[in-house]
Amino acid sequence: MALRALTLDDAPALTRIYSGASVRYTTGRALSLDQAPEKIRSALVRAAATPRAQWSWGILAADEMIGLIALRRRSPVMGTISYILREDTWGNGYATDAAQQVVAFAFTTAGLERVEAMHHPANPASGRVLAKAGFSRSGTTDQPAADGAVVPYETYAIRNRAR
Numbered sequence: 001m002a003l004r005a006l007t008l009d010d011a012p013a014l015t016r017i018y019s020g021a022s023v024r025y026t027t028g029r030a031l032s033l034d035q036a037p038e039k040i041r042s043a044l045v046r047a048a049a050t051p052r053a054q055w056s057w058g059i060l061a062a063d064e065m066i067g068l069i070a071l072r073r074r075s076p077v078m079g080t081i082s083y084i085l086r087e088d089t090w091g092n093g094y095a096t097d098a099a100q101q102v103v104a105f106a107f108t109t110a111g112l113e114r115v116e117a118m119h120h121p122a123n124p125a126s127g128r129v130l131a132k133a134g135f136s137r138s139g140t141t142d143q144p145a146a147d148g149a150v151v152p153y154e155t156y157a158i159r160n161r162a163r
């Protein structure tokens with residue numbers, strides 16, 4: 001597993017990632033080939049911003065882009081991570097590897113003291129990813145669902161032990 005910056009050539013791979021079970025507990029809708037370049041462009045614009053508040057990487061396995069992971073700075077000391085992997089690549093430890101690399105980046109290059117994450121309550125695999133990457137459960141936070149209902153997402157955090 002390796003991480004790399006996104007390029008506009010990643011649009012077809014991105015549409016394959018944002019489909020099926022992968023979007024069921026995240027955005028709720030598949031990404032079309034029309035929409036993918038815009039999503040990549042906005043990541044590239046944020047990558048060029050100063051000060052930088054967002055980092056996005058493609059997750060590579062065997063030279064193929066199979067997922068996306070992002071770090072967002074929310075305050076001078078706190079950031080959040082999010083990730084999504086193509087459904088047919090789940091269960092290989094890729095998300096855990098990627099989360100560990102991005103947490104290490106957050107605590108070194110980005111200079112953060114705390115990283116938070118959350119997942120849909122019906123997606124326990126994501127909770128396992130966070131636990132394996134060293135996060136602790138911190139509670140729940142209500143998030144609005146597409147149908148107007150409120151869903152209690154499970155929240156997690158990890159602190160920089162080097163500080």
Ligand SMILES: CC(C)(COP(=O)(O)OP(=O)(O)OC[C@H]1O[C@@H](n2cnc3c(N)ncnc32)[C@H](O)[C@@H]1OP(=O)(O)O)[C@@H](O)C(=O)NCCC(=O)NCCS
Pocket residue numbers: 021022023025026081082083084085086089090091092093094095096097118119120123124125126128129
């Ligand atoms: C969460 C997600 C990234 C997992 O990716 P992955 O590469 O399969 O993750 P890993 O292989 O590193 O680890 C998955 C773990 O979940 C476990 N798991 C899988 N399905 C599970 C289930 N239904 N219940 C409990 N644990 C489950 C696996 O056994 C594994 O744990 P283990 O190593 O202890 O056996 C993937 O499911 C996904 O893209 N989901 C949609 C997006 C999302 O929810 N993102 C999180 C919010 S930011």
